[in-house]
Amino acid sequence: MIADKGPILEVEDLRTQFSLPQGTVRSVDGASLSVAQGETVGIVGESGCGKSVLLRSILRIVPRPGKVVDGAIRWRRKDDTVVDLATLPGDGREIRMIRGGEIAMIFQEPMSSLSPVHTIGDQIVEAIMLRGNTTPEQAWVRAVETLARVAMPRPEMIARQYPHELSGGMRQRAMIAMALSCDPRLLMADEPTTALDVTTQAQILALMRRLQREAGMAILFVTHDLGVVAQMTERVVVMYLGKVVEAGPVGDIFAAPLHPYTHALLHSIPRFGLRQKGERLAAIPGSIPDPYSVPRGCAFHARCRFDDKRRCRSEVPALREIAPGRMVRCHRAEELGLSGMSMPEPSPALAHP
Ligand SMILES: Nc1ncnc2c1ncn2[C@@H]1O[C@H](COP(=O)(O)OP(=O)(O)O)[C@@H](O)[C@H]1O
Numbered sequence: 001m002i003a004d005k006g007p008i009l010e011v012e013d014l015r016t017q018f019s020l021p022q023g024t025v026r027s028v029d030g031a032s033l034s035v036a037q038g039e040t041v042g043i044v045g046e047s048g049c050g051k052s053v054l055l056r057s058i059l060r061i062v063p064r065p066g067k068v069v070d071g072a073i074r075w076r077r078k079d080d081t082v083v084d085l086a087t088l089p090g091d092g093r094e095i096r097m098i099r100g101g102e103i104a105m106i107f108q109e110p111m112s113s114l115s116p117v118h119t120i121g122d123q124i125v126e127a128i129m130l131r132g133n134t135t136p137e138q139a140w141v142r143a144v145e146t147l148a149r150v151a152m153p154r155p156e157m158i159a160r161q162y163p164h165e166l167s168g169g170m171r172q173r174a175m176i177a178m179a180l181s182c183d184p185r186l187l188m189a190d191e192p193t194t195a196l197d198v199t200t201q202a203q204i205l206a207l208m209r210r211l212q213r214e215a216g217m218a219i220l221f222v223t224h225d226l227g228v229v230a231q232m233t234e235r236v237v238v239m240y241l242g243k244v245v246e247a248g249p250v251g252d253i254f255a256a257p258l259h260p261y262t263h264a265l266l267h268s269i270p271r272f273g274l275r276q277k278g279e280r281l282a283a284i285p286g287s288i289p290d291p292y293s294v295p296r297g298c299a300f301h302a303r304c305r306f307d308d309k310r311r312c313r314s315e316v317p318a319l320r321e322i323a324p325g326r327m328v329r330c331h332r333a334e335e336l337g338l339s340g341m342s343m344p345e346p347s348p349a350l351a352h353p
């Protein structure tokens, strides 16, 4: 669903590379996606496909020697002007104001954004004061309010505590509170619940859904859990080896995937209940190619049941729209018409919200 004004974020053909002595890793190698105001978009794909580097590229916080080398990251600011984050100086004033103030990011490991030597309250106060002209007293009141907003019990007390005094779930809430303290219009979440136990995971996901409804902010949600995608997101973007290979409304993709990789990914999900019974999961055949020597042609051809041994091995397929809102990067998509998949059952984490 594209809002009237168009997307707030539009990433086009983005490329981010790490030049290392062993060779060049093309971590993000032609990724395109868009996020409308208030929308939740999921990014899925196996480990190493470039999900984290993509989010970091958007905020321009790719660690050295990583570099955004090509493409556009169009961000629509509150006043409707559009700025290309890919071309901003990586540590300039404009990107620093957008980072945290307009686009916030939360991580799997809360300690990557929390300081161990400051109280939770002081850290949120600092984030607020960096961006608004508020007094320390006003900022403290807002910090406590923000902790209450993320359903933190006894927020005044928690504000005076250090991260190590909190449980993993509480730390995750504190990190979310810090991310929300500046009212971002886009929250990027990188596997925010992967390290949590099932019950806490369900609580955090429910919290994120509530906050999004209340604040109307957009969420770009990275996960490898397709059950979470089905519950949390409206549209999904599937990545393979740095490229977007499929994108579309979550229900359509789960009902009728168009790319053989998406099809394989959906077949590899444990059906709810099977895991307990110890049944084997279908794995995607083959392994992810070495990032230094990505195959010619379609990067998935060596693992694909539908490799035509000709074009699939020589020509990189383009990402194209083959039905309204359905994007796919496969030479044979029309011909294959992959389908017959049904929505996966909710992931166990979501069984008891
Ligand atoms: N700091 C880094 N230095 C070198 N290569 C990296 C670095 N970070 C990520 N990469 C490489 O970029 C690719 C994408 O990584 P990443 O975005 O972390 O994957 P994902 O989040 O999808 O699991 C991988 O091949 C990874 O090895």
Ligand SMILES: [Mg+2]
Pocket (backbone or CB within 6 Å): 051, 052, 053, 190
């Ligand atoms: Mg990652």
